Amino acid sequence: MLTDGLSYLEGIPRDVNLIKAHRLHRLNAVLTATGPARFGEWMAGRLAYKSFDDLIETAELEVTLHFQRCAREYCNGDAVSCVVLAGWHEKEDRPAIYSIELETAGSPQALLVRQNADFEEKHVATSLTELSIIAMPPTSREEFQEAGYDLIADVEKVDPDSYLLHCMEIQRRKRFDGRHVVGGHVILTTITASDVTKRVVPTTNGVPSGR
Numbered sequence: 001m002l003t004d005g006l007s008y009l010e011g012i013p014r015d016v017n018l019i020k021a022h023r024l025h026r027l028n029a030v031l032t033a034t035g036p037a038r039f040g041e042w043m044a045g046r047l048a049y050k051s052f053d054d055l056i057e058t059a060e061l062e063v064t065l066h067f068q069r070c071a072r073e074y075c076n077g078d079a080v081s082c083v084v085l086a087g088w089h090e091k092e093d094r095p096a097i098y099s100i101e102l103e104t105a106g107s108p109q110a111l112l113v114r115q116n117a118d119f120e121e122k123h124v125a126t127s128l129t130e131l132s133i134i135a136m137p138p139t140s141r142e143e144f145q146e147a148g149y150d151l152i153a154d155v156e157k158v159d160p161d162s163y164l165l166h167c168m169e170i171q172r173r174k175r176f177d178g179r180h181v182v183g184g185h186v187i188l189t190t191i192t193a194s195d196v197t198k199r200v201v202p203t204t205n206g207v208p209s210g211r
Helices: 039-044 052-074 108-115 141-146 160-172
Strands: 002-004 007-009 012-015 029-033 080-089 094-103 186-191 196-200
Touching: 002 160, 029 039, 029 186, 039 052, 039 080, 052 080, 052 094, 080 186, 160 186
Parallel strands: none
Antiparallel strands: 002 186, 007 012, 029 080, 080 094, 186 196
């Protein structure tokens, strides 16, 4: 999982070194979320489970309830978020990544997202869904082709640093409501059956090292 470090406060860049992937207590699993800058960290601290398998069984309800509470208490009832859970399934001995898109009823933020041509009708999952690849903000096939991105690469064989950084460099160039929404440092989170590790991935003048 690759995450950037950019956040805004009232339209002004606030942080470029934000940590957006948060390890879940005692699990080889992490949570990240778009939307309010601290929302992912806030929610991760409220998910306590014995295993990633147990988490996924009830995650849709739990995540939705926490999202609604956060929106109500901190966002004046107006919030949009794409929540991603990545972890290691103990019973099946394999990694997995899940996503769900959430919005409050009648949310002006949600309307703003839908009116943006780059985001219109590009939903990831309206219910908790296991996906092989997730990119937020979403990138079009045309953008991938223009950048020479290999969409059919064997993900078991590619170098994650350069492969995921290439995708992020495409996202960095996208604008939403007049602003770039991806930027700052780049953190690669790796999940295995025994551990979760994070490290900063170096770039050179905004271009992935080694490309």
